[in-house]
Amino acid sequence: MRVRYTHIIVARLAVLPCLLILASCRPDVEGVPDARPLSPAADASPPPPHAAPTAAGIAYFSEIPGTLVDDGLVGALHAKLAGDHQSLSFDALYSAYESLDAGRDGCSGIYDFYSSKCWTPAEACGNYTQEGDCFNREHSWPKSWWGGGTGPDQHEDLVAVIPADGYVNNSRSQLPLGAVVSPNYTSSNGSKRGLCNVAGTAPGSDCFEPPDSLKGDFARIYFYMAVRYEGEFSCCVEPAVNGADILPWQETMLREWHAMDPVDIDERDRNDSVFGLQRNRNPFVDFPEFTTRIADF
């Protein structure tokens, strides 16, 4: 094993100033054009702190040295996440969803990331003609971005393949995440599709924007994907990514989303549930400050 044991307290002390003043810990993005802020309300006051990691999260990452940064940290996290990963079958995701997110936003069934619907297992798609008809398994990092193959483990990765309304999912298709101006579709949970309003995107291109309360969740899923599959995707150059590398405009925006929508208890508990099924977990949910030690995803 390439990593050595270091007590987790070292890492926790090292990042304490970051936890206290999160904004000051954001990486230097000098030279990148200004991106649109999330929303005036989100800009008005500092966000609440991230939820503390669970005991399972602390134990899981305790062997990651607190001194590692950048490629060293990415390499150590990649080795652990890939080595521990026990993929479910794609078919098993539906039943896995039943044990995730219980109680989130008042949903004791299957929590939907693209709409406000709270689903029962029987409502899995199926055909749909409108929002609310059924839910399916959405690759939040679109599968076309790695060439569409169904081989392990990205195609059924429980961190990133999320329950989502089939109609809204189809509406997003493979659009990159981004702030939207003048949406041409808005779902029941406030997800929007329409013209991108983010510096660095191609003129006239469309984006898909989750509601503010989920922006950080998506950012952390993307950071996980970049690390878990670092060096594993030989395809493709897309508007937001190149292989498993997140392009600068997208990364700048996701880091803003990560700070403005901190980890809450629901997201943290979901990570524990994922770990129970898949045997790996999202490090950026347990330790949001890991992002300050990685200059480039």
Ligand SMILES: [Ca+2]
């Ligand atoms: Ca959130």
